[in-house]
Amino acid sequence: MSLSGRVALVTGASQGIGRACAVNLAGAGVTVAVAARNREKLSEVVNEISAAGGKAAAFVLDVGDEEQIKSAVKAIIGQFGKIDILVNNAGITRDQLVMRMKRGDWDAVLQTNLTSAYLCIQQVIGSMLKQRWGRIINVTSVFGQMGQAGQANYAASKAGLIGLTMAIAREVGSRNITCNAVAPGFIETAMTAGLGDEFKQTAVEQIPLGRVGAPEDVASAVAFLASDEASYITGHVLNVNGGMLMG
16 A cells, blocks of 8 residues: 555654554655654654654644644644644543542543544644545544443543544545544553553453454554545444454
């Protein structure tokens, strides 16, 4: 798949799935705007892409801040002229049983995981409409489909992303813009690294393929949905979970 000449914005691109998405897209010829809060880690991603012959630029961004989103998108379009592909990947967890969950932890997760996606879409959609081509890909989660104890905020935010995906797909489909979601299962990232070995073993036992996924597994799905090969797919949730959830 060649996406040469396209420009992508990937949020949460400093590590894990976001980083893998940025590297994969750059390898397909995409100029990638990598965005996250950590400038040092973003620089590492840009250097990795540049060393492999790709094009990338770093934009320090807290997606929980609407004004920062507006400024970043304006800067990216100012530098590259457009945004063809948006990967809404930034996400956080604030796990707790619902009876003990603080309102601040609920609000923070919904703001970062769901509201930021709406804000990013709102800011990039003008560029896509103008050229009548666009790819919006939201990174949701298997737990947005099946729930998870202790993650009411996270599961709600990820389920919300699925609804947002379908609504946007219907709004902009006539303009040759697709909107899809990728729903990872258990992926080995910094977010899951802190989980205990017993929990991980139990999780693997629930996965028919018998292994934890890698960020690159998700990145490959994202790159496919960003390509012309996926031009007739929209409003879809692509499961990347090793069979953890089917149907």
